[in-house]
Amino acid sequence: MTTNGWDKSAIAAIAGELKDRPGALMLILRRIQDELGWIPEQSVALIADALNLSRAEVHGVVTFYHDFRRHPPGRHVMRLCRAESCQAMGAGALARHLKERLKIDFGQTTADGNLTLEAVYCLGNCACSPAITVDGDIHGRVTPALLDALLASLQEHRQ
């Protein structure tokens, strides 16, 4: 799903397919993010050309939205909700637990490239706080023990 490889023709194909849709830039960036897991810097010029925008305009949109990564993520991505409801149910302790176990901060990837840890502000799972997602799958009422089990299974699926 997530490949780090920069593929000019794939980006050009996405831009070509979507460029005439209303509000095309967001559609294009969303698609690249979903397919590659990040927005390679080189795609900015390509998209700008396709949409007849300046590179600055495209860069401005890429950098505005939290979802658009400018670096490739690890093989797996864990997102921990840090908003109020999850805070009330111990998200702070989960954050400390993760940082200690993984030796990374939010927005960083483990040294072996296996896991990227990200903060997210509300997954809409507030009635089952605290919540996280792992590679897009949502988990509720998360405990440190469940986190450890999830981390262990991610270590097993390193390829």
Added chain:
Amino acid sequence: MTPAVYVPRDSGALSLGAEDVARAITQEAARRKLDLRMVRNGSRGLYWLEPMVEVATAAGRVAYGPVHVGAVTALFDAGFLDGRPHELRLGLTEEIGWLKKQERLTFARVGVIDPVSIDDYLAHGGYQGLARAAALSGEQIVNEVMESGLRGRGGAGFPCAIKLRTALQSAADCKYVVCNADEGDSGTFADRMIMEGDPFVLLEGMAIAALCVGATQGYIYLRSEYPHSALTLNEAIAAAHARGYLGDNVMGTGKRLELEVRVGAGSYICGEETAMLESLEGKRGMVRYKPPVPAVAGLFGKPTVVNNVLTLASLPIILARGGAFYKNFGVGRSRGTQPIQLAGNVKRPGLFEMAFGITLREIVYELGGGTASGRPVRAVQVGGPLGAYFPAHKLDVAFDYEELAAHDGLLGHGGVVVFDDTVNMAEMARYAMEFCARESCGKCTPCRIGSTRGVEVIERIAAGHNRSANLTLLRDLCDTMTNASLCALGGLTPLPVLSALKHFPGDFGLEDDASKLH
């Protein structure tokens, strides 16, 4: 008859293993050579009981929960397909007190029907509102909505009928209806539950709004954190299209309407309506100056009706049953029902729809059962990250627009987040500013700079640096943000900050100054 088993596909239930439970039930049935019909419904909103499995019996639907994969075999052994006793048996679903006490109008079908079955929707009163709207003029639809007193459920509480009337009266070659499904407030999930549990009601509501003002294109701006909502919405849109409830001839009216889901990219500010329109246009989500309001010049400069999911999802019942019916619920100028979303540190979290007027105390203690941790309630935040904190001894406030405003709070999108006594309210105040700094679009100075300075000043106060002068500075800063910000993000961030300061001065190291704060 083949028994029907209901296992929610709602993402809250999925987060607790509903997918595995559904699979285990199907496999166990196959192993025992039993026939059953698996329905993936929405959530009833009783989240402490999720995954809640229901079985249709002659007496009605019987609920079991919370069901874990390990309990599935035992449930079969106990005869749950016939509604027989088991320790997880909750009785007839409709008789569960928490559900029975509710007045479900907008959420009438959520958890009941198969969300992507248009036949199920029709069998439960679906598309009656649009059928009636089709026989009315735009002005008549506006009057019906006006009569209902429906106010925007997204947070601002603006009368829905005024938006419709303005867009109706704005002449243009093209108009839009846009659904704001960027439900970013922590503690809220009602939009998500509608989209995952009864998406057709939203599509019908959008069709009514479109018919009213003459819009031919609609967008649902959905936050990217809701992938399961995207799935149900797209399935529902395809089904509505196939059956003529969308497309070139909506329900035989000769009117055209196309709907499209657009997924956002993790920006909270895009829940502000003009920032959302910018984002839909493919730009940075920068807040626009108003006027012009979107109903006059919105998406791509055209007249645009912008409303929250819950607002649009309320239109079908208002049209089907009449504005007067809807208005009969509620108090004062808060008419109709409000889906209350109860979350955070609470024993029974979930969604509770009822007429306006219930007090915060009743919500937290009677519905919620107090904290999940068993410790004393210390603070309750109402209305999302921009809402005020109420201390445990000041919860005798009615949950409606005017009452909450009179107590320096706001209803917002209807979220209630409970904190126990381990919370540090200076940290929560600091977090409010930090969140504002993270999500500020940067267009206006009070929000862009003020939020960052706010974090610093709160840190200094909490650390005891020049406390009195910094307190004055914080109040000045909040005053500037409140009065000079372009939109509600900068304008309302002072609300959680100042309410935390007012009610919990001790957390800021200000015990001695408490008297000066009120």
